[in-house]
Amino acid sequence: MDYSAINRDVLEALENDHSLKLVRNGTGDKEVLRGVCPKCDKKTLWIKVNKPITLRCDREDKCQYQERVRDRYPDIFENFSKRYPSTNEDPKATARAYLSIKRGFPSADIEDWFEQGFYKLPDGTWAETVRFYLYDSKENYWERIIDNAHVKTAGRKAHFKSGGSTTDKHWAPPGQVIKPMDKVFIVEGIFHCIAMHLAGYKVVSAFSCTGLPRELIEKNIGQGIIWHLAYDDEPGARKHLAKYRKELQEKGETVEVALTGSKKDWDDLYREKKLNDKTIEQCLWRGRVFVAESPAEKSTMLYAWQKRHYLVFDHKSCLYSAKVNADVLAKNLDGEEFDHNQHSREFLSATSIESISNFVPEFLYALVDDILDERRYVFRVSYTNGNPQGLVELEGGHIDTPSSFHKAMLNNSLGGTFDGSAKDLKILRDRWLNRRITVVKSIPYIGYEPQSGVYVYGDFGYHKGRNLKLNKEGYLEAAGVGIRTSFRGFRLHRGEHKPGWFNNFLTVFHWQGLATLAFWLGSLFVQQIRSRDKSFPFLEVTGEPGAGKSTLLEFCWKLVGRDNHEGMDPAKGSPAGRRRAFAQVSNLPIVLIESDRGDEGGDAKHKQFQFDELKPLFDGRGLGTLGVAKRGNDTEEAMFQGALVIAQNARVEASEAIIQRIVHCHCTREHHSRESEQLARWFNQVTCEEVAGFLPAALGKEREILTTYEKAYAHYRERFYDKGGIKANLGRLIQNHAQIMACAVALKHVIPQIQDDILRGLETYLYQRALDRQGRISKDHPLVERFWEMYDYLNLQHDPKAHSEDVFIEILNHSINKQHEIAINFAHFQDVAKKHGQEFLEFARLKKLLVNSLQYPFVEMRKVKSPTLNKTMHCWIFKKPRNV
Numbered sequence: 001m002d003y004s005a006i007n008r009d010v011l012e013a014l015e016n017d018h019s020l021k022l023v024r025n026g027t028g029d030k031e032v033l034r035g036v037c038p039k040c041d042k043k044t045l046w047i048k049v050n051k052p053i054t055l056r057c058d059r060e061d062k063c064q065y066q067e068r069v070r071d072r073y074p075d076i077f078e079n080f081s082k083r084y085p086s087t088n089e090d091p092k093a094t095a096r097a098y099l100s101i102k103r104g105f106p107s108a109d110i111e112d113w114f115e116q117g118f119y120k121l122p123d124g125t126w127a128e129t130v131r132f133y134l135y136d137s138k139e140n141y142w143e144r145i146i147d148n149a150h151v152k153t154a155g156r157k158a159h160f161k162s163g164g165s166t167t168d169k170h171w172a173p174p175g176q177v178i179k180p181m182d183k184v185f186i187v188e189g190i191f192h193c194i195a196m197h198l199a200g201y202k203v204v205s206a207f208s209c210t211g212l213p214r215e216l217i218e219k220n221i222g223q224g225i226i227w228h229l230a231y232d233d234e235p236g237a238r239k240h241l242a243k244y245r246k247e248l249q250e251k252g253e254t255v256e257v258a259l260t261g262s263k264k265d266w267d268d269l270y271r272e273k274k275l276n277d278k279t280i281e282q283c284l285w286r287g288r289v290f291v292a293e294s295p296a297e298k299s300t301m302l303y304a305w306q307k308r309h310y311l312v313f314d315h316k317s318c319l320y321s322a323k324v325n326a327d328v329l330a331k332n333l334d335g336e337e338f339d340h341n342q343h344s345r346e347f348l349s350a351t352s353i354e355s356i357s358n359f360v361p362e363f364l365y366a367l368v369d370d371i372l373d374e375r376r377y378v379f380r381v382s383y384t385n386g387n388p389q390g391l392v393e394l395e396g397g398h399i400d401t402p403s404s405f406h407k408a409m410l411n412n413s414l415g416g417t418f419d420g421s422a423k424d425l426k427i428l429r430d431r432w433l434n435r436r437i438t439v440v441k442s443i444p445y446i447g448y449e450p451q452s453g454v455y456v457y458g459d460f461g462y463h464k465g466r467n468l469k470l471n472k473e474g475y476l477e478a479a480g481v482g483i484r485t486s487f488r489g490f491r492l493h494r495g496e497h498k499p500g501w502f503n504n505f506l507t508v509f510h511w512q513g514l515a516t517l518a519f520w521l522g523s524l525f526v527q528q529i530r531s532r533d534k535s536f537p538f539l540e541v542t543g544e545p546g547a548g549k550s551t552l553l554e555f556c557w558k559l560v561g562r563d564n565h566e567g568m569d570p571a572k573g574s575p576a577g578r579r580r581a582f583a584q585v586s587n588l589p590i591v592l593i594e595s596d597r598g599d600e601g602g603d604a605k606h607k608q609f610q611f612d613e614l615k616p617l618f619d620g621r622g623l624g625t626l627g628v629a630k631r632g633n634d635t636e637e638a639m640f641q642g643a644l645v646i647a648q649n650a651r652v653e654a655s656e657a658i659i660q661r662i663v664h665c666h667c668t669r670e671h672h673s674r675e676s677e678q679l680a681r682w683f684n685q686v687t688c689e690e691v692a693g694f695l696p697a698a699l700g701k702e703r704e705i706l707t708t709y710e711k712a713y714a715h716y717r718e719r720f721y722d723k724g725g726i727k728a729n730l731g732r733l734i735q736n737h738a739q740i741m742a743c744a745v746a747l748k749h750v751i752p753q754i755q756d757d758i759l760r761g762l763e764t765y766l767y768q769r770a771l772d773r774q775g776r777i778s779k780d781h782p783l784v785e786r787f788w789e790m791y792d793y794l795n796l797q798h799d800p801k802a803h804s805e806d807v808f809i810e811i812l813n814h815s816i817n818k819q820h821e822i823a824i825n826f827a828h829f830q831d832v833a834k835k836h837g838q839e840f841l842e843f844a845r846l847k848k849l850l851v852n853s854l855q856y857p858f859v860e861m862r863k864v865k866s867p868t869l870n871k872t873m874h875c876w877i878f879k880k881p882r883n884v
Contacts, residue, residue, distance in 0.1 A: 021035045022047075045058075080146050084096075092116045095130035116130065127145045141161050143161075173194065178216075217253070221252075229258065233263075310323055317383055319356045321424050355419075358383065359409070363431075364474075377398075378391055405425055441483045443484075447586030454479060466700075495561070495687075495689040511665075514744060520589060522643065522743035525587060525706055537663045540665065544668065544669065563687070569593055583641075590642045653781065654852065665769065709742045713739060744762050785855075787846055794811070794833060811832065814869070825866075
C-alpha cells in the first residue's frame, strides 16, 4: 500500500496545526518537526518527517505525551472512499486500503477473504463497505462501513445481511482446519479473528460477546480441543464468560478464559506486534484468576502465577490479604513443584486469608489542576453491599496510612471501610503508583481549554468539531490528553437545533438582536479570534424598559444551554469575587447587568465597581493579580478567557479607552407591533432544551466558522475603512465593528436562513453604530456639556468691591492659579446654581462623567484655600487649555 499521499497530507495538517507551532529541523532521514507539546506546553514536541506516525514529547519522565497522527487527524485516515476509490480495474481498492491502513492487516494474505460492498444510507446515497461472506454462502454476510462520515449518517458501523441469523454460528478464516487436541480461540469480532489467525493461532469469531459457536463445538465434542474464551475484556463480556465456561465444562470440554487486562483488543495487540505466546500466557493466567469462585481459589491461582508469599487481592467487591507460610508449604509439597491443579489443599493449609475491606478501589488516574496547584487521585469503587459503583477522589494524605485511608473512604464513599495493615496499604499503593500513571488535566472553569483545543462542558465536550462524551472514568479524551472540569457553579444543557425561529427573531429583536447573536457566536471562539486579531470588542446592550433587552439576552443564553439566566451584577460583590466570576468560563460570554447606578445614595459595595476596571479584558488579560497559595511571594493573573457583554438601561459612562472598546446596540420599541409582541412571547417562554442545539451546531462547524470569520473580517475591515467616515486614529472602532460583522457572516454555518440582503442591512447598522461611537468619543457627554455651560454662565460675576461695573471675579473657581486650572467645590456650585434659578444637576452621575471631561480635563481632587471665600475647601481640579 502506498502511504506517500497520506504522509503528505499528514505533514500538511501538522504544519497547519498552529497550536503546535511546529518548525522543521535537520535534514534527510533525520529531519523532524519540532514544536510545543499540547500537554505540558513545553517546546519539546517532535515527529519524524519521513515517517510522521506519532507525536512525542521529549520529557518522557515528566510529561509522557504521545499521540498517533491517525488519532489527531482522523479525517486523513478515514476518507478512504475518496482517497482510494474503487474502479472497474480494481473494484476492491477502498476496502483493501481500509484493511491495510486502518486495521494493519497485510492485504496480500487476506485478499480472497473479503469483497467491497455498498450499503444504502438513509439519505439515499451509498457507502462503501468491506464485506465478509458467512457460512460459505453469498446469501449471508457481515459488512463494515468504511468511512466514518458514512457511519454517522447510517447511525451504525456494521450489520449483517437482513434475515441472516448468527445464533450458535461462527466465522472462521478460510482454509482453517480444526483438528483433535487443537487450541481454539473464540473471539467476538471478525477483525479480532483475523488478527489472531495472522499471529498463528486457530480462531473463530462468535460475532459478539452474547454469542457462542455451539454448532462448531457440537461438531467437535470429545476431540480433546481446548476452547479459549477470548472475548473483549470489558464488563459486558465478562458477564457471559462464566456462563459459557460452565456450559462447556458440563459438556465435558476443556475450557480456558483469556483476558487482555486492558481496553486493547486482539487486533490492537497485533498492530503493536505484541500478539505472541508470552502475551497469550499472561492473558490465560488473568482468565484463571478471574474465574476463581472463592478467595481461597483465587489466592491459589495468584500464587501459582506470581509466586508471592504475601498477596492482596479482590474477590466479589471485597479486598483480601493472604499470607503464605513458605516453610509449611515446602513441607506440604515434600519436594514437588507446585501445581495449582494438584496442590491446592497443601497451599491452603499453609495460608491464612483475611478480609480487609468491604470495597474494591480501582485506581484510574491522577487529576492535576495546574491553575489551582492541586493533585488528586481518582478511584472507581465497587461495593460488596450492592451499592452502585462510583468515582472517589482522594488527596495524597488520604492514602498515607491505614487510618487516613479508612477515614477518607468513610467520608467520600458509600460506607467503605478499610481494616488492612500498613503492609496491605503499601502493597496497594505500590500497585497504584509504581507504574506509568494516567494524568488527567483538571480545569476550574467550563468551556475552551486552549492548550488541547478541547471544549469542556461537564458531561460532554467538543474537539475540532467532534462531539466528546465522558468515558467510564469520568473525563474526556482528545488530542492525546484526558481532561475534565472541576467547576460545579452551573451546567450547560444540550438540546435540539432547529433554527426555524430566526425570521421571527429578526422581526422581534431587529438589527440589535442580530448583532447580539453574532457576538454570541463569536464568544464561542473568542480565544481563537483574539489570538489572531489581538482583541475582541465588548458588547453594550442598552434599552428603555419593555424594549426586549432581557428577553434577548436570556434567549441567547438558552441557545448555548444555560437556562433562567441574564447576567451578574458586578456591584454586588468584591473585586476578588468579580475576578473569580470572570474566570468561571472560557469561550463563553460574561454578562454584566444593572451596572449603571450612581456612586452616591447607595451602599458602600455599589461604589466599588468602575467600568475602567474592564479595560484589560479587551485583549484577554485579567482584572489583576492574586497571591498564590503555598508559593511564597508568587502572584498570578487569571487571564480573561471569555467575551464581555454590558447590559443596562443607560449608556456606559467611562473613559474614552473603554468607549472605544465597545460595540453599542440600543434596543427601542420603534419596530414593535402587536404581531412582534405575540412573537416575543415565544422567545420568553421557549425552554432551553428546545433551542440549546445551537451550541453543538456551532462547535461542530468550528473550522468552517473560523475560516469564514477570517475572510469576512478582512473584507469588512477594508469596506469600513473605504467608507471614509471613521477617522484614521480611531481604527479600533473599525476593527470592533468589522469583527461583529464577520461573526454574522459565520452565523450562516449555523443559521442558513441568513441571506445576503440581511447581511447588507446589518452592515449598514453596524457602520452607523461605529459612527455613533466616534461622535461619542469626540465630544463630552451631554450632562458634562450642560455642567460647563452652567459653569461659564455662573462663574464670572460682577465684583461688588470694585468701583467699576467692568470688573468681574470668578466665584466658582477657587484656584489661586486661575490662569491654568479650575478648582470647583460641588456643594458651593449647587448653592450658587440654586440662587440663580438654575436646574438641578445629577451630581452623583455627573461626578462619574467629569473624570473623562474633554473641554476641561480632570486632574485630581485636593483641598484648596479659596481666595474668593477665604477658606479651605475640598475641590475637583480641572486643567484649562492654554487658549482659555
